[in-house]
Amino acid sequence: ITCNSFPCGLLAGSVFGAVIAILGGILIPVGDMIIERTVKKEAVIEPGTTAYDNWAASEIAIYRQFWFFDVKNPQQVVQEGAFPEVQEKGPYTYKTRYLPKANVTFNPNNTASFVLPLGAIFEPSMSVGPEEDTVTSLNLAVAVSVRASHILLDMVINSTNSSLFQHRTVKELLWGYHDPILKDTIGLFSPYNGTTDGPYNVFTGKDDISKVSVIDRWKLSFWNDTYCDMINGTDGSSFAPFVDKDVPLYFFSSDICRSVSASYEKTMNLKGIEVYRYSLLPSTLASPVDNPDNKCFCRNYETTKNCTLAGALDISSCSDGRPIFISLPHFLQGSEYLREVVLGLHPDEEHHKTFLDVEPITGFTLNFAKRIQVNMMYGPAKDITVLNKVKDHTLLPLAWMNETATLDDKTADMFKRELLSRIDMLEIVQQVLLIAGVIIFCVCLIAFFCVRRKSKANLG
Template structure:
């Protein structure tokens, strides 16, 4: 009777182990579905969700750091046609994106519309000096009028106002505006800024299709741009880069639109990074983003001027004059990173460094939220030779001149990181541990009981 009881007990143990293992196996898909459903629900842009509060107002402090290119040989350039030499000066730091979205309206087609207010507050503690620091830079008015005003008229305007190709201005003036003696109006790289708006934006909330959450449906009321003479280049693709759909796959490209550069771009996965104990996927702009059309045919429609772009063979710059009222403004990565060598031969003192000058997004793959980013852009203007304009008579070739580069950056703060790890990561890890423990324990009990049962049966057969 004892042997029978032992055998029955071992069989019961094997059944129990199988049941435990089965529960562990069942818990894996069930648990994953629970996690997926919860994340997708909280990622929808609507009042009451986790995503909503961060969407309305940036959760982390966003800063714009500016580095100016100070010209050290302005007189030699004017008098002898010497190649300009610049020295980087900065950073001068401003807090931005501190104002919440305004005029938020939820639409029947599962979209939300809003205005994005713009503002900048100077941060002295994060800057090398005050806003009143002086910089010798390209004359924004002269360079801006060069491609618009007839040469003979521009020469008269320059002489009457006693302007020149270069000027001495404060950081504050160059960024946010000053009254120019030649144009008799306000001139500045970002003027007007404070008190203005970007948008209207209309974006998908993801309510019934989470894969579309955050994707821009319209900008300024339009589904496409009108800056470029091509349907492809005028496309508005992706989100604003602050977030993407949940459960990001590192194999996919992430698309986003930036009004700063008047176009959409894509970023590719580079590596996995650790951010305050949270695993994030780092995405970067590819070198092909600003490649010359002969290397990347998709960029052909971004080439606007055959002369200044050397028949569209110049890499590393984007002519955005069509969305800047005709002003000859060119966007690049800092120090002409990934740009044609001629860009750095026409202006000396530039030292591109990928670690310091590339743009990246650190995206948490489960939620799709961007937890850290660095958007790095250089603002350049163009001037060239002239037979009629005195200050340009010594210029030998068209020059795309660097004025300032900026790094707009933000990162997840410690408090939010701890909350995220507690509310999501720790629960996922606990569920994963429970799944594995049940599955492992159940299989172990099942196997051990079966082995013991087989040994017991063999022993009994030998005895009887």
């Protein structure tokens, strides 16, 4: 069909505009389907995918910063029963988790098994001083051995010239030293270098992308309770793609031997990438009085005041029986009592909370800060000289850790170039076609009716 007249051309233009607009409209769901299919394909943990490259050996450097609580009045605590007064000292920074996953095995049931090699390299440029800096801290051996025969322990303490407190270097406190009481190596994280965390067994997401990176098995059987021994979620490094900010994210931490959840806090911009910030809720370490789900985590009624203390988790069952409690730094979100019997603590939400910044399309964690405080309990014991004056069980903070990592500029640029820029380009094409089509359709159709009306007027 030949269209030589001007009105006919306008009518053809309106049809052309309608076709373009329809094409733009069709591209919206089609484009979304393409994006969803591509992201899901690349999120599966198997060789050749983007997720596997990041999962097997992350290029993002992970650091552990340590702040120690230096006890300023050790003599007054021992001789007068005074409250310990502490002063924060740090950070002392180590590069950790720089080794790739080991013993990786893909299983027929769409899971992958592996172990995490552990190591720590001191970073002097990111620390306030050398590893040889000394700290006055609780004598770990006394706290550990207090359950033994008191008279015998008192004799050992006196014969080794030990006390309730000791002076140790940062390196010794973290990674271990030979103790004269236990006649063994002891430290907050000893043994660490050369050991492994795991084995882990996680879902690859090949048959169900919603389960990608979710931990299937880990050696968790410390709480002797079905609920508390459950492993929920991933290890926190990634989640299923297309994150819904109305749904909490669950992750497991071997440092505290339990699973926790984080809730959406706000949307942020991280180096040009939109991320959702998730943070722990106060209910995570709430007392069973306020959160009955935490009842099975309460192990000792005496030291937790009949399980009414909030903000501290007794992990002695998964730390070889040592009286270790985990909390947020400076007992953030904890009971006031914990800060009343230890002087010098100043909790701050911004500096002491744990958070994850998750890119919502891929589910990758691009920035995080896991903040944990290590505390040990000591209490009154009449048969032990250094504990004669102690009036009540005291949860003394020893150090707090900030395990942190964020994507560097190079990785951010690659992420934006390989994924976000393509999504943006597709959305731009969709919008341009839709808007241009609507404009062409409307202009041509209006012009057609104007020309037609003018022609009728001329004929009349």
